[in-house]
Amino acid sequence: MPGGPDLILKGDQSTVRSINRALVLNLLRQHGPLGRNELAERTRLSSAAVTGVVAELIEQGWVIEGRSGPPRGGRPPVLLELAYDAWHAVGVKVMEGALEIVLTNLRTDVLARRHVALGSTEPEALIERLVAEVNGLLEASGRSPERLVGLGVGIAGVIDPEEGVCVYSPFLHWQQVPVRRLIEARLARPVHVDNDVNALAAAEMLFGRGKGARNFAVVTVGRGIGAGLVLGGEIYRGADGGAGELGHTVSEPGGRACECGKRGCLEAYAAEPALLEQARERYAEFRRRALGAEDLVRAAREGHEGVRALLGEAGERLGVALANLVNLFNPELIVIAGEGVRLGGNFLGPMEGALRSNAFNGLAERLQVHVNPWGDDTWARGAAGLTVQREVFARPRV
Ligand SMILES: [Zn+2]
Structure with a gap:
């Protein structure tokens, strides 16, 4: 088939690139700030590969060059850090009578929060309110919607995180509620839904x-x-x-x-x-x-x-x-x-x-x-951590 091998090759390269990218982001999260040489040592990637990945991450605004580290033989290396404050996430914990909403930076430090009392747990009405409050919180913060990595939602109960469906929540009396679909119909950002405790574990x-x-x-x-x-x-x-x-x-x-x-x-x-x-x-x-x-x-x-x-x-x-x-x-x-x-x-x-x-x-x-x-x-910070984990630090599946 003409073009077949090419397509596979392209697919492979982009997979390799996203794996390397996740590697670098996670190393900076766990051990940063780090210099390029140290990243190359820890990832066992070539210096050229690390330089390429880092250049892309800097250009996209995920990584910043900070102060210089201690000299290692030659001139002191420039240390790289995650741009924690350049991006933000929203976390929502849905409870029986209320929503707890936080806007955080990438480290899930809380920038702003809102506690919203709810009259009903009827899914459509609740989601409508949730999205309105999230938009309100974002607007009030003056933060750019383009820099919102995503919205995480934590709910007590059995959740299908792949589909973003609340399979069963005894507290809310919900069964098979397509939470992600309902939110995505109203908000053009990635949405992740999970059991509230799993969200906390992700954070x-x-x-x-x-x-x-x-x-x-x-x-x-x-x-x-x-x-x-x-x-x-x-x-x-x-x-x-x-x-x-x-x-x-x-x-x-x-x-x-x-x-x-x-x-x-x-x-x-x-x-x-x-x-x-x-x-x-x-x-x-x-x-x-x-x-x-x-x-x-x-x-x-x-x-x-x-x-x-x-x-x-x-x-x-x-x-x-x-x-x-x-x-x-x-x-x-x-x-x-x-x-x-x-x-x-x-x-x-x-x-x-x-x-x-x-x-x-x-x-x-x-x-x-x-x-x-x-x-x-x-709980709401946990939900923000969930979306940060999935959108920024998750290793691509191969
Ligand atoms: Zn029981």
Whole structure:
């Protein structure tokens, strides 16, 4: 076929170029700033190849030449850095009654944010509002829409990230909602949709504690309990995108009813709504008024033995689930995140104790457990990290 081999050759060259480009961008993200020689050493590419890739990245505005590094024999090398502030991303966390939206730079540092209360979770209306608010945030920031790498959306539930479809979200009562298609019909930028915990794991992998780790888990505690699993440097999703439903692993066979319809799930004991429910069941003083997690934290701090015991039991159940996770996947790091970290030492202490004492011999010895401080924008930043990861740092598939 005339032209056939040529086309293949062109295809190969462009694939090679995008692989090299991803290599250089990721090295600068992990170890930058770096000089061209060091990039050549670390990538094992020729100096000419590195010079070519770098020239293209500088021209396109992804990389900037910064200060000079220490001399290595000859004249001091010019150091290259990622142009973190030249680009931006938007992250949105969709919740039952609200949207949390952030505009970030490439490092997912927050530049501006918006909290939007929602009256309804009807998909079309919600997406309409989401896009209007994102446009509003961008306009108010004065940042150029052309420099928006993309929009990331995090949703609790089972998500098909390839198609950008929310397969099932119990909190939103959504089934088969084509979130990406609905947004792309209204906003001409790349859109990525994923499970909120996986989005957080993507952000942790890029710029958080997981930056140097190949095998780690991000475990979130709050409205629910979830896990984002990074195995061999990739987010592990399972056959249907449902991997990491740690909150619905069984903690007590036949136990408390869970929102998912089953019984005895971890979430029915240790997620925030379950803790509040158990506090009300056990102690009359918590039945009289609207109760929040902060009330439990305060009661525990003021010496309420019952609440301390409740938090301790829940922490222990989570710790046992984490030990099971360690025994299955042998991660080097577990990052604990989500609003539940505010429950503090009464919850986290027993959690780590149960994790260490129940993990299989040796597997927990080198394991690091890191608790991320809670911030209201944690989830939305994760969603921004998701889109940065996919649009800028993802290695092309071959
Ligand atoms: Zn459940």
